[in-house]
Amino acid sequence: MEIRNLFKIVLLSILLACSTVTITGxxxxxxxxxxxxLSMSFQQYDQFLKEHKVITGTPEARMVExxxxKIQKAVEQYFAEKGISHRLNGYQWEFHLVEDEQVNAWCMPGGKVVVYTxxxxxTKNEVGLAVVxxxxxxxAVAEHGNERMSQGLMVQLGGMALSKAMESKPELTRNLFLTAFGLGAQVGVLLPFSRLHESEADHLGLIFMAMG
Structure with missing residues (x-):
């Protein structure tokens, strides 16, 4: 096959694999x-909770929940108003506080949230925590992590399907996932969320906070 034709096929595949970010288009x-x-997210989330001390029953843990x-309700309301509630299909929201000195919090696909002590x-109070x-x-709902994971699969594994990548290179694929969603160290070409991602998250996050 000619290189030109191969390039066209790859480009077409990328175009067909594009989705649209909520609010920005x-x-x-x-x-x-x-x-x-979602399946990989739920597995990795459960594994993370097993490996870390989850705090329950304290005022701080109740505040996180x-x-x-409130943010969950705002997200669901916002997506309903936009007529895109289907994009939250499969979400199983969870909110956990874990004992860790890192200044960090994250949300995996499917609404799997962790806040570090x-x-x-x-954050100091509920308002500060709501911002974060x-x-x-x-x-998560803008699928920035999915985008970064897709980029990683394209660059490092030649666009291999996630299921195939998990079979042939499970450790690399897991590291790509953790890095894409802000949990792991940098892997290869995956960098911190871009300014564009951060801008979109700031904009959408403030909407959710105001609605919550």
Whole structure:
């Protein structure tokens, strides 16, 4: 096959794999079917909780749950108003506080949220926590992690399907996933969320916070 024809096929595949970011209308690369990314997300989330001390029953843990549920409700309302509630199909929201000095919080696909105790002195109260959770959940529902994971699969594994990648290179694929969603160290070409991603998450996150 000629290089030119091969390039056309690859380009067409990328174009067909594009989806649209909520609110901005920006096209993004997404070659991973939602059921696959959700399945991997739920597995990795459960594994993370097993490996870390989850705090329950404290005022701080209850605050994380309370604020998280408010943001969840705002997300669901926003998506319903936009007529895109189907994009939340398969979401199984969870909000957990874990004991860790890192200043961090994140949301995996499917609404799987973790807040580290190290960020609470920074957020100080429910309003500060709502800003953080709104931002992190916005990354998830705007599918920024999916986009980064797709980029990683394209560059490092030649666009291999996620299921195949898990079979042939499970460790690399897991590291790509953790990095794409802000949990792991940088892997290859995957960099921190871009300014564009951060801008979209800021915009959408503030909407969720205001609606919550």
């Amino acid at each position: 920006r096209k993004q690369l997404n070659i991973i079917p939602a059921p696959q990314i 309370r604020v998280g549920r 190290g960020i609470l002195p920074i 959770l709104g931002h992190e959940i916005a990354h």
